Amino acid sequence: MTTSVKSVSVSFADLGLSEPTLAALHKMKFEKPSPIQAAFIPIAMSGSDCIGQAHTGTGKTAAFVLPLLERLDFGRPVVQALVLTPTRELSEQVAEECKRLSYSSQCKTVCIVGGRPVRAQIAELQKGVHVAVGTPGRVIDLIERQNLSLGDLQFVVLDEADRMLDIGFRPDIEKILRRCPEERQTLLLSATLPPPVERLANRYMKTPQKVDMSTNGIATKTVDQYYVTVDYDRKMETLRWLLLDQRPQQVLVFLRTKRGADELYRKFAGKLPNVAILHGDLAQSHRDRVMKQFRSGEVRMLIATDVVGRGIDISGISHIINYDIPEYCDDYVHRVGRTGRLSSDEKGYAFTFVTRDQGEQLTNIEIRINNMLPEYKIPNFESARPQAPRKTIHEVEGFSNR
């Protein structure tokens, strides 16, 4: 199964994974964690129960396997982790990924599924394993034959949790969970988790934390999203270049503060026609007028703060520019959701200005939307100076190079 997994700008080493694990990841050519991995792994490693929700193909398997591998005691050849999946194929795939991720450690994994000789599975269990991956039917079978003991279990994982907890599997799952020690960590992974299933899941977990990457709310197909590296003191110039380059039909420029918005507006008002400003301190009559003009297309560029920007639903907006990176990730979702509403064949564009010290905030947004933003370089314009310590002759001599 090959799927392109979007990654974020945190590294696996940042997540606190051990050397053998990092070596295995390197061998598998996993360069960076996917967003669900970046968010889920630290919580799972802390010992908390955790529910992870993310679209298919985003790397949920490694998200739960890696924390297990970090916390198992390989010195004790007893089943310490049980992973349940709804199908044989999935169990085999998960067991395979577990083996690959633990190739340089002592971890032993067995796959317990129906449709395969039970003898071989029993033999492996008798040799001593740390992780058992399987489907509920065969797992129960081996428990009842007393070939599989769950007394030393520390981790239970339900992969494809919504399937595992639906009516077909639930009795089996309950039967298995009743035999698991109370003192254990429970992890649930799923692409979707309807509220009733989630409520049910809570019965099997202890104050679980939830990581939900599935509700980014942005039609990523209809909005092309980029970030632009900027120097703090050259944002205005960058904006001008970006506008010239993009020639937006209509553009909404977001700033964090009213003061910042006022300042930017003052700089543009004289130079560009059809520019307006909108923020919470302005009189309602002004706001109403501006909205009307923006809606009619008379205003082409609107400079706004988040509070006001949220309610705006105008189909002509072709571009969103985050002049200031949003303070809260949810604001990003709301801001960018303002575009991409054009008639179906027209795309929206969103550009987020990021200064060199805002990498972490960019990462948080990427985690939130479960998508990596590519960098956009404005043609013929160096929107940010080359990274220090390279200096231009002007800077060295104390001149401004602008």
Ligand code: ADP
């Ligand atoms: P999910 O369970 O979310 O549907 P999988 O765990 O099956 O996704 O992962 C999908 C594919 O991506 C697998 O082939 C897996 O090996 C690969 N993969 C997972 N994490 C990464 C990563 N960080 N970098 C590259 N590939 C990855």
Ligand code: MG
């Ligand atoms: Mg999966």
